Amino acid sequence: MPEPTYIVLIKQVPDMDEVEFDYEEGRVDRSSAPLEPNPFDLNALEEAVKYKEELGGEVLAISMGPKQAESTLKDAIARGADEGILLHGREFAGSDTWATSLALAHAIETAGSCDIIFAGEKTVDGDTGQVGPEVAEYLDIPHVAFVSDVTKRGEKEIQVESETWGATYLKSMNLPGLITVTKDVNEPRLPSFKDKQRARKAEITTWGIDDISIDPDNLGVTGSPTRVANMEVPPPEERESLILREDPGNSVNQLLEKLDLGREN
Amino acid sequence: MKDKVIDKLVSIAGEDWVIQDLDKIEGYLYDETPEPASPKAVEEVVVVKPKDSEEISAVMELANEQGVPVIPRGAGTGLCGAAIPTEPAIILSLERLNDIKDLDEDNLMVTCEAGVPLESLFEAVDETDHLFFPPHPGDEGAQVGGLVVENAGGARAVKYGVMRNYVKGMEVVLPTGEEVQLGGKVLKNNTGYDLMHLLMGSEGTLGIITEVTLRLYPEAKETATLLVPFENRHDAMSAVPEVLKEGHVPLALEYVERKLIEESAEHLGKSWPAEEGEAFLILIITGKNEEEIFDKSETIVEVFTENGALEPLFAQRRKEQESILDIRSNIYTALEEETTDILDVTVPPAEVGNLMDEIEDLAEEYNTNIPVYGHAADGNVHPHIMNVNGEAPEYFEDLKDEIYETALDLGGVITGEHGIGETRIKNLPMALSEEERVLMGKIKEVFDPNGVLNPGKAV
Amino acid sequence: MSDVMVFAENNGNKIHPVSYELLGKGKELADKLGGELTAALLSGTSLPAGELIERGADRVYRGTAERLAEPIESSYREVLVQVIEEANPEVILIGATNFGRSLAPRVAMALDTSLTADCTGLDIDEEKNFVQIRPAFSGNILAHIKSRTSPQLATVRYRVFPEAGIEEGKEGEVIDVELSLGGEDTKQVEVLEERRGKKVNLEDAEVVVAAGRGLKKEEDFELIEDLASFFDGKVGASRPLVDDGWIGRAHQVGYSGRRVKPRIYIACGISGQSQHLAGMKDSDMIIAINSDPSAPIFDYADYGLVGDLYEVVPELTRQLKGE
């Protein structure tokens, strides 16, 4: 029997705490921030590595993005991935989630057989959480989203806890399948210095549109069903600093008039 | 408290800012000194929160006039009872002096009021994107004024030193109410006696600091945190001088142990990333770029490996580095409940291994467990004397004295950063000569002839 | 092709209230598009469609299938696609609950069409384009999204739009759909068990109501819980209460506790020492209740109520509940 293959989808994102937002120009200055793996994708990777440690097999990290995203894949290798593949080329730039999912699904098919796909719950930049389920739909495999715990790792089936319908559901899913994980699922390990060093020298495979047999008309800005028409960067809100010193009934009343709390929330 | 004093305080600071109701001032009575070692606070106090140095002056004048003690209060994070009222007093909180006045990027200096919390200072400096304030005494809640008068140290002092090394200027209200300005934005100053340095470490007994000018450094472009595990205390500590000898000066070099660090991590809802090892060194490495970080780390890791280290881990993402420092900084909080007292003995850096060995012997002798962690490269560690059945053990004072003696015998001091405060007054004779103590007493008298400012502390 | 369809999420017992919010907004959009408002009520056991109609739906497509009693996206995907194909709407609104955010992408991919995530604003512009406004970059920006495929799907954040009001006796059509939920391939995921109330996840709460030493007895946490439960929020605490064992560590907010950033943080009897502030000062809105006007917490509050928490907190709960 062939060794199982686990694929982790990893997006490179800016360190959100360092990104600067220019609200006068309505611009996001990504260059101001260091790039790193999307935090939830590190949880996804950790889950894949745990699977591998328990049942053997290979962990493949795939990222679609600019050339710099190689460093994210190298980081993934330091943290336990066996190989990194970068989907790269100008045709991919500007893809929405539909097009991104299509490209990632093609890459997964190109990579050969795959038992489980691990993705993050969402990214901290695009923030849609759509890519995981869209990939699963395209590949016609089942998925479980918002996985907060993996309770059983099997060859044919995985058992997970998933947060949905206001509760936690223990689910089993037949493989191949895809899960998207929350940060509660595990605590990603820290790489060893040795692995970090080794990974810096690792080769990252780069695939373009021809390698994954995808029609460029389905990619990029032109291939995407959605487009960002414009962006607003709301100015950081100043605190209102209203101090109410009347009797409780009146103070509360004034507060609620100010807030419209029942609805706001 | 006399009505007259209260009325006068109200006329100085305004009614809202003079508080007597016990419900509201509970938070001003104690500091972070472990309960069994802490003096008991008297409740007959009034808290005043002046808005500026003028009001502070007026409070000091009133205090001299009425003979009421004044205790300056920062954030109350001190660990030797220096801010605890042990007789009826006015507690003068600096919390409203929290303005960062001037961030001078040309001179690399920041001027801020004394009540600015360290965390806010870090944030403001961070916003410049290229400047850095190095020291990190464990608790980011501490106020700048408190850090200065305690001459705090903490992690990240290996490369650039303790608080004293950053303070270039200050504004002070003297115990008798006059305002003076000391130093300035200069890096060299030989004009007469250095009163400013006298105030550093004075523990609120020589003056109330209202404003400080601190030196900043350019921020390193890249940093990484190395986490180096060892099988035991001895191996870890003996490896430290080896690395320093090779000429590596990390920004920080901290020592921690598994049980403590795991407790601390759990406290924060996190987990400690290292699976193997019992004792750990944490190093913050800085450099111009990734290349340099890796080169430096490589040579450091080599030295450690030759000296018995297990597989070192490496954190490069900002969040992962912060998380390690957070867990490290939280050890005291995690242990506090079971702690009788936390010490901060300091020995010459190369003696720190011997200090550890002797502490281990003492633990055996007293049939107890003495958790230790600290600023390994500074020769400054924190042995904890632990409670027995929830109380101070009967041998507490004996054991403490023995640890102090051990440090002194190794050429060290009984306190490297937390100060004398109230809890260590009784240990002064073993640490300072008669002559030194007499001089200090006279200095106190010169500054504070009526003995109203934080009496009974530090000297 | 100018209708708006609302997916009425439910767990077989109760329709999720976000659906009523979507009806309100959906009606406005349908009017601008010159179409009708429809709803898809798909469930494990048959649910009454009346309220959807009274809250604005012109037509309700209703279908039941046993497998829909469980939150399994692929089952729902199959039947929702069927209903969409039958009703042929231009715009489909789905609540951005965890389930909605997991289901919608499967539907969008199955229909090869656009999907905008977690919208907080929706409009039809002059050229009859559907404009979807959504926060991205961890909430720091608002993106205006347009689509060039049809139908156009959007998930919409809960509690942003008001619920549509009830118009008693309003008439509408209920179309019972025969669902074809077939083959083996929808049985790839199985629910083994439902587990409740596992973790206190303060970090994820939208609203945190926290108590400090102003609280005199452990039992009095009830006041705080009452207020928190109005918002479906979580209870936090300052360190002294945690140290006293009144509440678990996981509830401690601050430097040595959890760092939270909820939409609303209500601090009751907390003085606002910097170690506490470190854990909550980035909250979107801070409301402080403290009897001491000099408490530093007021410097960080959007709204400060000077008063006894034992009077103010119950009063706030009472007025919020409209009593």
Ligand SMILES: Cc1cc2nc3c(=O)[nH]c(=O)nc-3n(C[C@H](O)[C@H](O)[C@H](O)COP(=O)(O)OP(=O)(O)OC[C@H]3O[C@@H](n4cnc5c(N)ncnc54)[C@H](O)[C@@H]3O)c2cc1C
């Ligand atoms: C402001 C803004 C708003 C946007 N809004 C929308 C929108 O509403 N609808 C829409 O369709 N598109 C939208 N996009 C485009 C979308 O952000 C991109 O398509 C992006 O590449 C993927 O979406 P995401 O970041 O939201 O990923 P998510 O769907 O949030 O990602 C979930 C998981 O999928 C995997 N993944 C995602 N992207 C990659 C990748 N490039 N490589 C490898 N793995 C990946 C990761 O495991 C990740 O954790 C928007 C873009 C911007 C800038």
Ligand SMILES: Cc1cc2nc3c(=O)[nH]c(=O)nc-3n(C[C@H](O)[C@H](O)[C@H](O)COP(=O)(O)OP(=O)(O)OC[C@H]3O[C@@H](n4cnc5c(N)ncnc54)[C@H](O)[C@@H]3O)c2cc1C
């Ligand atoms: C978890 C933890 C970790 C710590 N780690 C370290 C560490 O690593 N290194 C270290 O050096 N210390 C450490 N400390 C000790 C503590 O943070 C320092 O002693 C700090 O300098 C005290 O500052 P504060 O604002 O809290 O002062 P307070 O505790 O309020 O006061 C301390 C003394 O300073 C006086 N004072 C305060 N402000 C002024 C002022 N403006 N003018 C005159 N006098 C004033 C007070 O009267 C008192 O005598 C730690 C404490 C904790 C709780």
Ligand SMILES: Cc1cc2nc3c(=O)[nH]c(=O)nc-3n(C[C@H](O)[C@H](O)[C@H](O)COP(=O)(O)OP(=O)(O)OC[C@H]3O[C@@H](n4cnc5c(N)ncnc54)[C@H](O)[C@@H]3O)c2cc1C
């Ligand atoms: C290293 C370190 C880490 C720390 N970490 C944390 C942390 O993570 N989280 C944390 O919270 N603290 C932390 N602290 C403790 C922090 O310094 C404060 O001691 C603590 O936050 C104070 O809690 P409090 O505001 O509830 O109590 P207090 O400061 O005593 O304040 C109580 C407040 O309640 C008000 N009050 C009294 N009665 C009433 C009433 N009936 N109605 C309304 N108001 C009333 C009073 O006016 C007062 O302002 C830490 C301290 C250190 C040294």
